[in-house]
Amino acid sequence: MSNNLLSISDLSKKEILDLIEFAKNFKTDDGSFRKEELFPDKTVANIFCEPSTRTKSSFEIAAKNLGCSVIDFDVANSSIEKGESIFETVDALSLMGVDLCVLRHPESVIRELADYIPGMTFINAGEGSISHPTQALIDLMTIIENKGSIDDLNILIVGDLDHSRVTSSFIEGISNFPFGSLTFSGHPAMCSSYQNPVLGRYEPDLDLALQEVDVIMTLRIQYERFDNDLDLDLDEYKHSYQITTERLEMAKGDAIIMHPGPVNYIEISEAAYQSENSVIRDQIANGVAIRMAVLSRFLSS
Ligand code: CP
Numbered sequence: 001m002s003n004n005l006l007s008i009s010d011l012s013k014k015e016i017l018d019l020i021e022f023a024k025n026f027k028t029d030d031g032s033f034r035k036e037e038l039f040p041d042k043t044v045a046n047i048f049c050e051p052s053t054r055t056k057s058s059f060e061i062a063a064k065n066l067g068c069s070v071i072d073f074d075v076a077n078s079s080i081e082k083g084e085s086i087f088e089t090v091d092a093l094s095l096m097g098v099d100l101c102v103l104r105h106p107e108s109v110i111r112e113l114a115d116y117i118p119g120m121t122f123i124n125a126g127e128g129s130i131s132h133p134t135q136a137l138i139d140l141m142t143i144i145e146n147k148g149s150i151d152d153l154n155i156l157i158v159g160d161l162d163h164s165r166v167t168s169s170f171i172e173g174i175s176n177f178p179f180g181s182l183t184f185s186g187h188p189a190m191c192s193s194y195q196n197p198v199l200g201r202y203e204p205d206l207d208l209a210l211q212e213v214d215v216i217m218t219l220r221i222q223y224e225r226f227d228n229d230l231d232l233d234l235d236e237y238k239h240s241y242q243i244t245t246e247r248l249e250m251a252k253g254d255a256i257i258m259h260p261g262p263v264n265y266i267e268i269s270e271a272a273y274q275s276e277n278s279v280i281r282d283q284i285a286n287g288v289a290i291r292m293a294v295l296s297r298f299l300s301s
């Protein structure tokens with residue numbers, strides 16, 4: 001295994017399944033997480049140059065559960081605001097003794113950083129619209145826990161696909177498995193990269209896309225990543241692309257609904273979020289377990 005987790009493609013199928021199995025060990029029957037002082041001599045820095053709730057907090061909880069010291073790096077009050085580059089920033093932290101850097105950044109800098117500071121371990125916590133490998137591990141774990149395996153499942157991803165690092169990492173992850181089918185759906189203006197996909201097919205009619213589906217992954221509109229103001233009639237958008245309990249009837253009866261968060265209730269109705277088919281809250285909890293597994297593996301390597 002590499003020293004860094006930059007992309008889900010860095011992991012073999014066996015490494016993905018081993019991490020998921022390992023993550024399960026950190027969950028207890030009452031829904032809490034085991035605390036094991038495995039790395040009291042390690043320091044982890046959380047550097048988030050884009051907003052985050054789930055990823056940032058779950059990495060911090062995971063690192064503390066493992067006995068690590070954690071630096072919640074405050075980008076807005078750091079010398080980045082005085083013009084220091086991310087390279088000099090992480091180099092300085094490395095010289096102070098930080099062992100592992102969890103980085104979310106709007107640009108693709110993490111590979112160059114890993115080359116620039118070879119003594120530091122890097123975990124990609126979100127790279128622009130490009131990749132989010134630990135989210136893909138969470139999503140695969142949640143599917144396996146609820147469906148037994150990925151094999152033969154019909155999977156639908158619907159929403160703002162063009163801006164979705166979750167989608168690109170998920171595709172890299174499931175390409176290791178003999179899934180049944182993969183369908184992309186959503187507003188054509190948000191799915192331009194998925195209309196002739198290398199893997200799977202694009203079906204703009206969500207009602208058709210839902211037929212015989214086992215897994216529905218919904219994604220919010222990422223307004224912050226559009227270059228121009230989005231001229232969108234939200235009622236029309238919801239009518240065509242919102243996952244509702246009525247629409248759920250078109251998928252298999254035991255289909256699961258997933259969402260990486262944050263949820264805006266445009267792409268999914270509150271009733272669908274709260275339905276017994278929804279595993280969205282499982283995904284959030286699995287975030288801590290997966291990140292405990294990832295930190296354990298990469299702090300040991
Ligand atoms: N899924 C996800 O990355 O959520 P946050 O932006 O809240 O970390």
